[in-house]
Amino acid sequence: MKVNTKKIIAAQAIANRRGEAGTAPAADGSTDGHVAAATPGPRYRRHYRDNVELAGAPTATMVQPAEAPNHRRSPAPKTDPDLEPLLTPKEMAKFLRVSQSWLAKARMRGDGPPYMLFGRSIRYSEGGTMRWMKSCARQSTSER
Secondary structure (H helix, E strand, O other): OOHHHHHHHHHHHHHHHHHHHHHOEOOOOOOOOOEOOOOOOHHHHHHHHHHHHHHHOOHHHOOOOOOOOOOOOOOOOOOOHHHOOEEOHHHHHHHHOOOHHHHHHHHHHOOOOOOEEEOOEEEEEHHHHHHHHHHOOOOOOOOO
């Protein structure tokens, strides 16, 4: 028997006992109107009615708890260098710690970090920026 069915049957048995005990007269035969136990109120009747309706329902339609997946997490896929995140000019300026206008002027001069143009949107790749930064490295002030 499933756990839900056991709970329903147990609830029915309790409700039946409460219903029988509440209407029986006192055992000593006194007729002063005293009842041995309190009559179950609407609360108990409602639960009893709900339990009877549930007991009549087929168990196949009851919602079953979902089984927890028993598999290990697969490792994250390795990132493809061609699919690296693209940065906006504002993000690139913040990354390089320069102004956005400097980036715009460097694009016009052609000596700034490499960029891509999608319509009117300008994007910078991280890999291209890193290569550009390495090419800008100098050993002395006399180098050109």
